[in-house]
Amino acid sequence: MTDRPTTLSRVSARRRPGRAARGVAAVLAAGAVLLSAGCGNEPAQQTTSVTLPASFPKDEVPLVDGTLIDAGERSQDGVTVYNVTVQAQPGGYDAAKKKLTDAGYLALGDGPEGASRSAQFSGKGYVVTVSSVDGGAVPNAVYYSVSKG
Secondary structure (H helix, E strand, O other), rough: OOOOOOHHHHHHHOOOOOHHHHHHHHHHHHHHHHHHHHHOOOOOOOOOOOOOOOOOOOOOOOOOEEEEEEEEEEOOOOEEEEEEEEEOOHHHHHHHHHHHOOOOOOEEEOOOOEEEEEEEEEEOOOOOOOOOEOOOOOOOOOEEEEEEO
């Protein structure tokens, strides 16, 4: 018996990947899995819930039905402005305007029809601007800007 490998053993050894090659393959496979996890037609799930600021006048300013996407407030020189984004159903912009007029708000003006629409309302001591952008990043989003009038 000899210590040298036979020809068959040498050929088999050459065809088997080494540790480095197996490691590279494993890293590439893991990367492909991670990249494919971010693909697809399904929207990403939000991991945090959004709530209205505690001081938001929710009893005085009706919001369109839908999912609250963003909400915040800013105060400067005694004036507080609330910005709220709601992902509504199709037609949410018109539904938002109707909710405000049904609650007694006076329509101050409506911008021209187009990809971006906005309207302003006054009532119950507040000025409310409602807007929407067709084809925006958030489908059917309705944006509110609310300030004390």
